[in-house]
Amino acid sequence: MSSNKTIPHSEAAALFNKNEERVNWHDETLWFVREKRDRSAHQIPEWELLRETASQIKFNVLSNIHDYLVEFESNAQKNGIIVHWAANAEEHNVIVHSILEKHNIKQMVKSKSMLTEECHLNDYLTNRGIDVIDSDLGERIVQLRNEPPSHIVLPAIHLKKEDVSETFHEHLGTEKGNIDPQYLTESARQHLRDVFLTRKAALTGVNFAVAETGEFVVCTNEGNADMGAHLADVHIACMGFEKLIPQREHLGVFLRLLARSATGQPITTFSSHFKKPNDGKEIHIVIVDNGRSEQLGREDFRNSLKCIRCGACMNTCPVYRRSGGHSYHNAVAGPIGSILAPNLDMKKNADLPFASTLCGSCTNVCPVKIDIHDQLYKWRQVLVKEGYTPKVKTIAMKTMATVLANPTVFEIAGKAGRFTMKNLPGLVNNKLNKWYDQREMPEVPEESFREWYKKNGKATKGKNDEQ
């Protein structure tokens, strides 16, 4: 994709914020989805029990994941599925490419998979002469624009009808200026139907993989994963190893939570269970680590592996809604992405755990009860300790610590500060003051509390004693 150079979140967010109307619209659109989630959740009296149960199942998975993976592989193989293991993104890409090479396939249709975004699979394959077409409508739109998805469930949520219309006019030859979503979707339907009917290989993600049965489940609303997989000779499914659940009956818990948390729907339109390849066809599963085993070993952050990628934390996050998914420069944006990203690359993603107000809204909506805002807070401490935070912030914090620890210095600094802000406001209210960047400075009081207390404290105390 085009974003090779990383712009820090705060700077990227500042750019996004230049168009106030667009930011407000983005904010409202995502809040609309969050409200749909609330309505849907409130219709289930046992919602909290459901969340707690899901969280406990995932706890069980995390503490037995080794055995479940072995069990899953063996059952999948018994079903006739070919299983591959990839330690990192590079190995994942090599495996996918080698499967295509083996069958001499140059064109592939792809359903949504954030894992392949994480591994930059499209670039890898394109550079090797493979034509990859994303078939989820939102992903197709951003692919034509040469952009990454900005949201894991709603990949083109940052775009308006006019943007899509322009893109489709340019690439699919739709009528210029026609912004009717029905018309635009119909055009994409025709274009992608042709793709589905001609591809010999289809790649999908995996929402859940069941250890007990060796099957895996793919959820879509459009039916694009199924159109691709059932019409192709080769189906490649890529999954992070944390997608595993113990038994088939546990799907009942997660399928109830996933779509309700994501978009407020009672369930996705299609929840497809792939167990065995059809006669003469192949199903491959690529099980990917890419840093996940390391995250499993970080006690404070391992809960992030419970994530089922519903996107609820993004839709509710006041920072995500006002900064846009691209500002997070990571395949998974928003609160959960900000926990996963530093595990992948601490230096490159040190800014992300700070892209949060720590308000806790993400934690409240998470269907598997990940302590998201606590983990963001913990990452901040790790990153500061490891020296990955900006120098300006470190110096400012150290200075503040000195001032607060010494009463005399504190008094002098307070007096100087009050004098400056009152008589020379320009010295404080300027671009050099990082605090002023995003805030109004307070009005200055005549005297500090300590000064006031020196004058009035005793008198007040006496009064109180009399009563």
Add this chain to the structure above:
Amino acid sequence: MVKQLKEKMMSSKESILQKIKQNQPKELNELPNLEPLKESELDVLEQYKSVLKSIGGDFVEVSNYAEITDFVKEKFDTSKRILTTLPELSEVANLDWTSDDPHSLQDAELILVKAHFGVAENSALWITDEVMGQRVSTFIPQYLAIVVNKKDIVAKMHQAYDRIGNQEYGFGTFIAGPSKTADIEQSLVLGAHGARGLTVFLME
């Protein structure tokens, strides 16, 4: 080359599993009891109907296959390709297609199949390759119709999986409503890649 790759992949498997074993939490976490989640006071049929409507699907209550045949004649263009796996519907639909190349279903106007059962809380219908004729058949037609017995509607997903149990299938899917997307400014459009409409025949 292939041998090398195979060896490399083998060693990746071992190293991933070893690292996981080393890093996974040591405390024992038991699987939770799912029984309390099964309690329900839903009026299953009424719930099924109202959820189906709310997600863009439609239903027709029928007492026999002849009524379905009449409905299809009246509401669909029978000059176009109509397919089914149900012998009872042979008057309006072709039965001889299940071993054709799946790509040849691209011009199907309507496909009618039967579901094993439905789920009231989300109006999903459970279908496996035993009843779908071809795996792509419930995705590729312009319109989809599914027959389900009223007595085969269960309350929630937990009952659904109880019913599926250890059933063997190569492919199975829950279908809830027609194919849809809201990827363009959250405007809901029915008929993204799959069926533009879903009619559920609720049979006595």
